[in-house]
Amino acid sequence: MSQNTDFLPFARPSIGKEEEEAVLRVMRSGWLTTGAEALAFEKEFGEYVSAPHALAVNSATSGLHLALESLGIGPGDVVVTSTYTFTSTAAVVRHLGAEVAFCDVAQGSYNIDPDALGRLLAATRNCRAIIAVHVGGLPCDMHAIKALGKRYGCSVVEDAAHSFPSVTADGYAGTLGDVGVYSFYATKTITTGEGGMLVTRDPRIATRAATMRLHGFDRQAWDRYTARHASWRYSVTEAGFKYNLPDILAAIGREQLKKAVLFLEERQAIAATYDKAFAGVNGLELPPKGEGHAWHLYSLRTSPDRGGPTRDDIIEGLAERGIGTSVHFIPLHTMPYWAQRYGLSPDSLPNAVSMFERTLSLPIWQGMGMAAAGRVAAAVLEIAGGKSA
Ligand SMILES: Cc1ncc(COP(=O)(O)O)c(C=O)c1O
Secondary structure, eight states, X not given: OOSOOSOBOSOXXXXXXXHHHHHHHHHHHTXXXXXXXXXXXXXXXXXXXXXXXXXXXXXXXXXXXXXXXXXXXXXXXXXXXXXXXXXXXXXXXXXXXXXXXXXXXXXXXXXXXXXXXXXXXXXXXXXXXXXXXXXXXXXXXXXXXXXXXXXXXXXXXXXXXXXXXXXXXXXXXXXXXSEEEEEOBTTSSSOOBSOEEEEESOHHHHHHHHHHHBTTBSSOOTTTTTOSXXXXXXXBOSOOOBOBOOHHHHHHHHHHHHTHHHHHHHHHHHHHHHHHHHTTOTTEEOOOOOTTOOOSOEEEEEXXXXXXXXXXXXXXXXXXXXXXXXXXXXXXXXXXXHHHHHTOOGGGSHXXXXXXXXXXXXOOOTTSOHHHHHHHHHHHHHHHHHHOO
């Protein structure tokens, strides 16, 4: 067994002096909630991904909620999304009183299967939106999804929680549909601890989301307590939410944004190390590839039917060697809430279940270093070698 027993976590944020100084600057400024830093972060992020409207929010979950609300989704509507995602992608649909129709992935892919999506849309009445999730940072087939959206009259929302800074020939993933939402949760490539960004080209979506993000105020009243003139007056035009991103977090995001390309390059190098180590190894399948992979996740698959180790053999073997892992995702249709609500069994969407049962996510984060990547690869090979036919 490998000798190095220092614990290597599955994920760890990269916070440097720049982020620390930015936080101190805001703490000393006398303005802790949403204000100038959040506005600057929105401007810089919007310019970065070439989105005319960028709205900072306190999580991707709240951004997805705002996105669907801004599209007018409500009771009687259906929203289609993949079962292979995190629960909040679908929960926000229920928050609006609409229903979810779950779609399968294609065998070998973690993203929604456009063929299955076409069949599901043909069979679903009242579908108003598709949520495409770029799982692990690999963009979905947006051409096919947008064509289906057009054909069936559905808006296309991108759950881009994993995909910054993934860029394709058509632009950044997250800016390819009607509205996209990024996550800056602590494990994401750039982080604010908790946070997110909604982007859109549609000024109506942007205006509605901005109103609903902050209590349904008729204007963004950031300056209510500091302006010299009578800025205290505002009107409440809707029963809005409280989804704004505070300046302390926005200041971290601004610094992280400057490092996004460096972070991506490190992740690409780690992914390349893993690919090289695992290519051609009996019982291991490399993650799917494609244009603009952000490498938020490196999801390795096992094929025990070919004599290789099981997913759990590798997870346990790595844990014994002091290496953290995770699993993305437990398909939503196998979760009690979703299974019961829609009468689904694991067999209803079999590809997702087969992918999940064989998948584990290995550590991939900037700052972990190539030696650590080599250590993970060697440990996986040791475990797989011990089990291979
Ligand atoms: C695919 C996906 N969508 C949405 C979210 C929600 O992100 P947040 O934690 O920023 O609300 C997550 C969380 O990790 C996710 O993995």
